[in-house]
Amino acid sequence: MSVLKITDLHVSVEETPILKGVNLEISQGEIHALMGPNGSGKSTLAYALAGHPKYTITGGSVEIDGTELNELDANERSRLGMFLAFQYPVTIPGVRVADFLRHAVTNVRSPDRKEGEGLMPMREFRKELRDQMEELDMETEFARRYLNEGFSGGEKKRMEILQLAMLRPKFAILDETDSGLDSDAVKVVSEGVNRLCGPGMGVLIITHHERLLEFNKPQFTHVMLAGRIVETGDAQLAHELHANGYTSVRERHPEVAAEETQEEAAAVV
Amino acid sequence: MSELTATTTSIPTGFTSEVFEAFLQTRDEPDWVTDRRRDAFSLFQKLEAEELDPEEWKRVPLRAFRSGKFQLQSEVATPTGLSTLMQDRAEFAGAVIHLDGHCLRQSISDSLQEKGVIFGGLSTVLREHGDVIKPHLATRGVTAETDRFSAWHAAFWTGGTVLYVPRGVTIDEPLYSLISLARDGAADFSHTLVILEDDAEATLLEETSSESETAAGLHVGAVELLLGREARLRYVQLQNWNSKTWHFAHQCGRVESSGSLQWTVGGLGSRLAHIHQDVHLDGRGAEAQVNGVTFATGKQTLSYYTQQTHNAPDTRSDLLYKDVLRDNSRVIWRGMIKVEAAAQQTDGYQRNDSLMLSPTARCDAIPGLEIEADDVRCTHGATAGRVDVDQVFYAMCRGLTEYEAMHMIVQGFFQTVTDRIPVKLVRETLDKAVERKLGIGN
The missing domain is CATH 3.40.50.300 (P-loop containing nucleotide triphosphate hydrolases)
Incomplete structure (x- = not known):
């Protein structure tokens, strides 16, 4: 522990x-x-x-x-x-939620990953992301949006919990x-x-x-x-x-x- | 290199009368071409003594520029392996490669040749198809008269890529053009000429590149994109010289009725670049989309003087430049939308966004409008911002390294313009170039 x-x-x-x-x-x-x-x-x-x-x-x-x-x-x-x-x-314009999270998840789960090395396989990642978004009652369309850009207060907080769930x-x-x-x-x-x-x-x-x-x-x-x-x-x-x-x-x-x-x-x- | 200069009738350095005569000796061209060159050279001598238009040039630091140090190359250099971003990346329907002002090789697929498409180096095309290009070459796009640089180019043009697509012919695969420099002090005066007859369609990807990181270079170029009625052209020019190269260019697109031009400019390399980019919408319903992606680092200066001119009714222009600046670099963008009295019901848009990665970088963005018609919609805007530490911190809290975070932020910044580019190769190439600039890739 x-x-x-x-x-x-x-x-x-x-x-x-x-x-x-x-x-x-x-x-x-x-x-x-x-x-x-x-x-x-x-x-x-x-x-x-x-x-x-x-x-x-x-x-x-x-x-x-x-x-x-x-x-x-x-x-x-x-x-x-x-x-x-x-x-x-924080808002990061032009960076899609899914791209951002795929990098994040890969790094956190493979802490020794060097820059430029492979990311978590796309299929696996997508499935996991979709499942977690469903649990949080989020539209799948969210994954393609730019990170926190134009999100309401509630959407932003939900986004934080989604990241918590993925990481x-x-x-x-x-x-x-x-x-x-x-x-x-x-x-x-x-x-x-x-x-x-x-x-x-x-x-x-x-x-x-x-x-x-x-x-x-x-x-x-x-x-x-x-x-x-x-x-x-x-x-x-x-x-x-x-x-x-x-x-x-x-x-x-x-x-x-x-x-x-x-x-x-x-x-x- | 000493061997080369000893065994050939080499052209002296600089651009004086003696140099001009020596240069003409190396050219085997029809009289009308030589006559045009002579006229242009007289004009160049006159304009060189006059002040440049301050409106266009006052912010561009030319003090350190010495044209007398550069030399037109009389001999083809031996390529030693160019590192280009696109060359090896895809199957092209044809390719034209220039090195130090000379056409190294040119190719085009048989099927396109059968359809009457011409694609090759300007010097060769002039000899083989002079009658086809004579009415278009430097007559209504980039002409000698504009200023010192256009006259200089018109007198000394060395070659360049020509694409001619006959009426109704559609080319699906992209064509590729490489303009490169190798020898220290070499000058390239290439002239890109694209002629699309009515209802023709093509994609041309052009790249500039230096063989070495340390060789000083000079490019005084011109680009002419001439679109007939209902013609569709996608043209990309990725300027990727080393940081010792001076780049001056006049570039002009003209679009006839219902034609559509998508023009993407990538500004990555050079010590100093100044590009005069004009788009003319000449026929009813013509449209042009201009995309710019620039990334300046070190002590680079990248300067753009863009004009969108609406000469006919119902025309549409849409310009979006995105600039990233780091270190002590400088980006200057002066944009103008002109709407002639006849061009009613036009829609003009221009926007420039800058992202500053260093407090020591500087960006000047000056949009402008000149409107003679009374029933138009014209919009313009410019923004400048910086990467804030909280964005980087946020990304790092999610396991991204500082570099990855910066990379994502910069890529995200470019995203709105790359979203507009339909050619995947170009998007990937720009991504790759951005990575190199950031120091991630190699």
């Missing part, structure tokens, strides 16, 4: 420290929820785990089964089993995959995630809402405040936060809350 281990992680964006010592361990098969107010560092953690070049790891480590990811680029991390479902998926990572980070969707779309996405969760995948669900968590009940809920995980509980904690907000969390961690206030003040200046 694989383990994603985050130890005392410090991350800066353009010299500004955002994460200040995050500790988190996720095993395959587990569902973790990460909650916290805006600006607490949730998306920063997601980007830093995936390897965005703008997010600099200044201390601590990220490991999968003892292999340190700190110095690896996003492509190498994805081949080790890391996946990020984007909050705002079958060891660890998936869902960065507000439920935001901006109507309840029908949330249902489709949630069911999709639910179908994919299992012993082979560890999931970190970043969310403001509770809806995604109703379908995908977390064993662990973490609360982030001012760049640290200040509390960890079970699904009940997520429910409480959703119902009551973060006031009580701030009361329980006055020093971190004070830091949060200072940062806000600094940001305004």
Whole structure:
């Protein structure tokens, strides 16, 4: 069983420290929820785990089964089993969904593939893609469209889940995959995630809402405040936060809350 | 090479009167051709002393250009193995290969010959079918008078590929033309002439290529595409010189009633290229689609001056250029749609999109309209953008390497124009060229 281990992680964006010592361990098969107010560092953690070049790891480590990811680029991390479902998926004009995914799937499943080497056989790939699209209730016509170009918000998120389904990572980070969707779309996405969760995948669900968590009940809920995980509980904690907000969390961690206030003040200046 | 120059009446370097006379000595041509050359040379001398039209040339950096360093070759060079993109890729119905201004070989299938199709090097065709091409050669497409470069070309043209398709003849397989340069300092003044009589149809794929990466070269060329009524031509020119070659060309397509021209330009090579590309829609219902794919890297400058001229009613022109720029390269596109007073009910479109891969590259896109008629639809536009890090990051998060990601993004950018090209070989060739430029293939 694989383990994603985050130890005392410090991350800066353009010299500004955002994460200040995050500790988190996720095993395959587990569902973790990460909650916290805006600006607490949730998306920063997601980007830093995936390897965005703008997010600099200044201390601590990220490991999968003892292999340190700190110095690896996003492509190498994805081949080790890391996946990020984007909050705002990117459009790549002129690149067809099927072509993009065929490259992606081939690389992730044959991590040692060199550029220019053969891709996954077309027939096999097409069949698998068609099957997965059917499960997600997507028109087959989607495969020929240009990646995310002219997609609605719901279509983009569904596209992320389709990629998740095709790439079958060891660890998936869902960065507000439920935001901006109507309840029908949330249902489709949630069911999709639910179908994919299992012993082979560890999931970190970043969310403001509770809806995604109703379908995908977390064993662990973490609360982030001012760049640290200040509390960890079970699904009940997520429910409480959703119902009551973060006031009580701030009361329980006055020093971190004070830091949060200072940062806000600094940001305004 | 020294042996060659010692044993032949070689033409001196440069383009002076002495050089012109020495050049004429090497040509065995009818008087009317020589007379035209002499007229053009006088004009060239006059125009060379005058300033170039600033509207067309002010953005084109010509300071480092020294015409006196280049030499017309009196002897055929020995080919040492050209690396071309298309030559070995397919079965063609005919091929014409030029090296250093000389026609190395020409071929055409028997069946096409029986139908009266002429396909060969200009010097040979002039001797064998002079009466057929005389009315068309440099009379209504590219004429000497336009500017210094057209006069220069008209005085010194060295050869070029001629295709003549008689009335009603359809050629299904593509024909191939290669213009290549080998020796250091060699000049090529090739003249491509395509004549499609009424209701004829053909596809001509033309490529330019250098034998070596380091030999300096000069191309002062012309392309004339002359389409009769209801004729259909697909013409592709893939400019793929080495980065030491200067490329100047006047290119003109003329389309008669209900004729249809699809013209695809690939700009990959050269140190500096300036192409004056004109499309004239002369007959009612004529249409032209112009596709451009350019990829500039290093210190290259690629410059295009395009004109779509509507001379008749109910005509349609559609121009789409896509430029990718990297390093310190520069692309200049100046486009113009002209609609004459008689050309009512025309539809003109022009668009240029640029993708910048480096902050140090520069693109100038200047669309323009000149409309004399009052019942027309003309649209134009230009965009410039860059590959943003988030696109690359997104693709890398899905297991693509940085190169693969860039490759996909660049290919995707070209996709909207390659989608318009029906010849698979051309699409594949462009893909391959893009890979080479990106440094992925070899």
